[in-house]
Amino acid sequence: MLSTYGSRGDVEPLVALAVRLRELGAEVRVCAPPDEDFAQRLDHAGVPMVPVGPSARALTVAAPPPSSLPERAAQLIAGQFEVMPAAAEGCDVLVATGMTPTAAGALSVAEKLGIRSVSVTFQQLTLPSPHRAPLAYPGRPFPPEVTDNRALWDFDAESNNVLFGEALNTNRAAIGLPPVKDVRDYVVGSRPWLATDPVLDPWQGMPDLDIVQTGSWILPDERPLPAGLAAFLDAGEPPVYVGFGSMPMHRATDIAEVAVEAVRAHGRRVVVARGWADLARIDDRDDCFVVGEVNHQALFGRMAAVVHHGGQGTTTTAARSGAPQVVVPQGTDQPYWAGRVAGLGIGVAHDGPTPTVGSLSAALEQALAPETRARAAAVAGDIRTDGAATAARLLLDMAD
Known part of the structure; x- marks a missing residue:
C-alpha cells in the first residue's frame, strides 16, 4: 500500500514506485486524494487507486484561512482512519508520504494491523537538522527572538502536537492504540526515506538520523507530445x-x-x-x-x-x-x-x-x-535515474 495526500508532486512519485514494484512481482495499490487527474494518471499506469479525503485541488484553490488548519487536519486524519484499515488489509508493507497529519494516520493504521511501514519524504525540510530552520506552519510563526535552529525544531515539534495531536490521538484511541506523545517524531521514525536526488538535494541533518536516500522516484514517460x-x-x-x-x-x-x-x-x-x-x-x-x-x-x-x-x-x-x-x-x-x-x-x-x-x-x-x-x-548527466527501482527493491526486502 502506497499512501499519500497532497498535490501532483506527492502522487506522481508513487506512480513510478508502483510500476517498479509491479515489475518485481508485487501487488500494489495507491491511496490518494480523489482528484480526477490523479485517478487518470494511476489508471493509465494500471495501478488501482483507493480515494481518500476531499479533493486536493479544491482544498488548495480555496486557500482556507490558517486558523482552520487544525479542523482541516482533523478531517484528513479521520479520513485515513475510515479508509485505510480496509484498503491496507492483507498488505505486507505500507509506505506513508504526503502531509504530516495524513501520514500519521496511515502509519497508525499500519501499526494497528501489524504491517511493516516506512515513512518517506520528497524533500528534507521536514527532517530535523541543525543546519537549517524548519518550515513554519500557517498561523504558527516562529518566535522572532528565537534564531537557534535546534530551538526552532523544538518549536516545530510543539506546533505539530498542537495542530495535529488531539485529532490523531482521538482516532488512535477509537481503534485501541495508545496516544502518540510527539507527532513529528512518530511520522519521521528512526529510519525515514528521502526520495530525492543526492546531487540536487545532498542530505544535511542530524547525525543520529538513519536516512535512506533512494534518489527521486521518476518513471520514464513514453507518451508522445501532442x-x-x-x-x-x-x-x-x-x-x-x-x-x-x-x-x-x-x-x-x-x-x-x-x-x-x-x-x-x-x-x-x-x-x-x-x-x-x-x-x-x-x-x-x-x-x-x-x-x-x-x-x-x-x-x-x-x-x-x-x-x-x-x-x-x-x-x-x-x-x-x-x-x-x-x-x-x-x-x-x-x-x-x-x-x-x-x-x-x-x-x-x-x-x-x-x-x-x-x-x-x-x-x-x-x-x-x-x-x-x-x-x-x-x-x-549526474542525476540518478534508478530511484524508484532502488526503493522498490528495498521494500520487497522488507516484505521478505
Missing part, C-alpha cells in the same frame, strides 16, 4: 516553458501576461502550461502555445529554459533534461529548491513569488546565457 505541440516546436527555435503545476497562482491572468511578455522580451516563443492556475493565452499571436497534461520529460529537453514554481518533481525533471531553470517559488519547500538550482549554477532563483516583466526578464537573461546551459547539461 501533434500540435510537436508542430509548434518544429516551427522555430526552442521556446521557453512557463508553468506552475499545482499552484493556484492568484491573479493568474496577470502572471500569464507577465510571463509571456518577459519571454517575448528575449525574442523567444513560449509554451504555457495551464496547471491548477488555469493559465491561458493573453492574445492571438502565434508565438505562444498552451498545453494541459503533457510529457515533461519529452518537452523540457526541447526548451531554451523552464520557468516553474520549484516543486521537487518539476525541478528534478528539468535538471535531468539539461534545460536551464528559472524558479519562481510560491511557498513551502519551493524556496529551498530555487536555492539549490541557483547554487548548482543550473538556473536562477527568482526573488519572491510574484514576478514582474522586468524581474522575470532579468532572470531569463541569466538562465539563457550559454554558461548556464552548459552547466545545466553537465549536471544533467
Whole structure:
C-alpha cells in the first residue's frame, strides 16, 4: 500500500514506485486524494487507486484561512482512519508520504494491523537538522527572538502536537492504540526515506538520523507530445516553458501576461502550461502555445529554459533534461529548491513569488546565457535515474 495526500508532486512519485514494484512481482495499490487527474494518471499506469479525503485541488484553490488548519487536519486524519484499515488489509508493507497529519494516520493504521511501514519524504525540510530552520506552519510563526535552529525544531515539534495531536490521538484511541506523545517524531521514525536526488538535494541533518536516500522516484514517460505541440516546436527555435503545476497562482491572468511578455522580451516563443492556475493565452499571436497534461520529460529537453514554481518533481525533471531553470517559488519547500538550482549554477532563483516583466526578464537573461546551459547539461548527466527501482527493491526486502 502506497499512501499519500497532497498535490501532483506527492502522487506522481508513487506512480513510478508502483510500476517498479509491479515489475518485481508485487501487488500494489495507491491511496490518494480523489482528484480526477490523479485517478487518470494511476489508471493509465494500471495501478488501482483507493480515494481518500476531499479533493486536493479544491482544498488548495480555496486557500482556507490558517486558523482552520487544525479542523482541516482533523478531517484528513479521520479520513485515513475510515479508509485505510480496509484498503491496507492483507498488505505486507505500507509506505506513508504526503502531509504530516495524513501520514500519521496511515502509519497508525499500519501499526494497528501489524504491517511493516516506512515513512518517506520528497524533500528534507521536514527532517530535523541543525543546519537549517524548519518550515513554519500557517498561523504558527516562529518566535522572532528565537534564531537557534535546534530551538526552532523544538518549536516545530510543539506546533505539530498542537495542530495535529488531539485529532490523531482521538482516532488512535477509537481503534485501541495508545496516544502518540510527539507527532513529528512518530511520522519521521528512526529510519525515514528521502526520495530525492543526492546531487540536487545532498542530505544535511542530524547525525543520529538513519536516512535512506533512494534518489527521486521518476518513471520514464513514453507518451508522445501532442501533434500540435510537436508542430509548434518544429516551427522555430526552442521556446521557453512557463508553468506552475499545482499552484493556484492568484491573479493568474496577470502572471500569464507577465510571463509571456518577459519571454517575448528575449525574442523567444513560449509554451504555457495551464496547471491548477488555469493559465491561458493573453492574445492571438502565434508565438505562444498552451498545453494541459503533457510529457515533461519529452518537452523540457526541447526548451531554451523552464520557468516553474520549484516543486521537487518539476525541478528534478528539468535538471535531468539539461534545460536551464528559472524558479519562481510560491511557498513551502519551493524556496529551498530555487536555492539549490541557483547554487548548482543550473538556473536562477527568482526573488519572491510574484514576478514582474522586468524581474522575470532579468532572470531569463541569466538562465539563457550559454554558461548556464552548459552547466545545466553537465549536471544533467549526474542525476540518478534508478530511484524508484532502488526503493522498490528495498521494500520487497522488507516484505521478505
